[in-house]
Amino acid sequence: MATLELINLSKRYGKKVWGAKDVNLKVNEGEFIVLLGPSGCGKTTTLRMIAGLEEVTEGKVIIDGKDVTYLEPRKREVSMVFQSYAVWPHMTVYDNIAFPLKLRKMSPDEIDKLVKEVAEMVKIEELLKRFPSQLSGGQRQRVALARALAVKPKIFLMDEPLSNLDAKLRVKMRTELKAIHHKTGATTIFVTHDQSEAMSMADRIVIMKDGKIEQVGTPDDVYFFSANVFVAGFIGTPPTNFFKMNIIGENGELHLKNEYIDIKVNDKVRKALEKYNKDEIIVGIRPENLLITDNKDEAIFREKILVVEPQGSHQVIAVELGNQIVKIVTPAFPKYSADELINVTLDQERIMLFDIETEKRLEGI
């Protein structure tokens, strides 16, 4: 268990391409941090720099107050679970777990005890004598996990460890990983591009794009208080609906308006807009905050349903405004069908407003 600090951590490939740029992050003891972002956003590069597998161009990696930026991986006391599991094919499961311990010059008795202990924790006691080629993907993943646990590292690094598993197993392993983290309390950095994985496991999520951190926050923070358009669009399925709108004052009322939508804002939104002195603004509304209503007067727009996507627990309704598809999440009942005309309103408490130029979220809302 340890703390981790990244200071202006940067990685440059060749002369111009930045794999990661000025990454600053403080990780507390025992925290479960998820690095989340689309492919090529620098999350894996950042993780590999923490591990020591990637040379750092600029900046520092500090583990437990000690600068390890230029230390060999083996001296950093971290362990890692790889996407491809990276178990050693020429060793039995037992040896895979025991090998790192042997390198640490532990006695055979200690090693044996530890191997059995972690094997039990990840439920692979029966597989210890097998070779990796005799195991399924899920079992190999458990071996990789056991190997990482056995060395009792200061920091756990996980590089998309679940992405090669099938959907059902992935969800199951998620729960198990979280339980193991709860039990061991080890500081963990977990890389993924799967937002639901990130949301369900993380203490805090670090959202990255183009090598830079866009936002750091708890799952609720990044969902409800997205720092900018990218984060609001990246987190949540179906994604947030964005509208470019004009701010128009009419008869003492303030409206957010475009060709199709007219929102008469409430006091809270009006207050937030007071400090904003541009005419145009980006409005973000999550699909579950668009509500279908019978009351024509409170509707912000009225449109025919394009398609209905039933999901069992809820339905996703798509309508077309101009050439933009807008998605609405509604409860499972009442049922709707295509071509039905609906009135749509919104929950203004959850509206998100972004600066038209900087795309940053307006404060106070």
Added chain:
Amino acid sequence: MTKTYSKRWIPYILIAPTIVYYIVFWLRPVISAVYYSFFDENNNVFTLNNYITIFKDEYFKQAVVNTAIFVIISVTLEFLVALGLALIINKKFKGANILLSIALIPMALPAVAVGAMWSSGFATYGWVNSLLYHLGLITADGKIVFLAGSDFQSLMLIILIDAWQVIPFMMVILLAGLQGLSKESIEAGYIFGGTKFTVLRKITLPMLKSSIQTALILRIISAIQVWLIIVMIYGYRRIPVLLEEVVFYEEQLLGFYRVALAYSVIVAVIVSMVSIIYLKVSGAFEKEEQ
């Protein structure tokens, strides 16, 4: 019914041309070579004389010893250098591809050309001495008489020349193997406490085992059959080796064609035995973790 019946024969029909080819151009000559090696050249009566001639030949023992020395030293040397080169080129640093292309040049040359090149190089007035002189490493009077060394030195010189040509071949096999290894498995080695040397010894090389086996067995077989380079540089019977003796009997002497056949059979038996022993020892016959 008829459909499944005809389907069953399709694999055999497809493989038939290859089998016919092998029987006509490989199996038949091999069988006749073995057959005639037991018959007298002049009167075609069954005899062991062809073999007895070989075993009585004083050059035979020398050939076996020289070949053994050649195989052991050259294969070890070539393997180590090839592995080193493969590991370096696999680092994918700037210019690795250029280095790879340069390293492959010797492989493209036929043994005759290599022999000619180095025999002119190592002649007393050859280009190696000339190069050393121009580099200021030797004086005009201090030319090294490369080709006049003892038998052992001569053999070492041959090993060096042969290594020059063969290393790229081994390197390519090992490099291909290295590139097929899981990068993450090796990185895991570093993360979990391995030094560069430990990771190489305990993780990279064991994972590379099948490529190493391929490279070594191919090389051992071709090393046992070395002859052309030796003849190109030293001529016949200066440093006798097995295959050189076969060629000597076949080409240089009249009326010893069937002795040459017998010699080929002996070489073939030796090659097979060495290969089987090697494969046994290296564990290639073990079923790999099923």
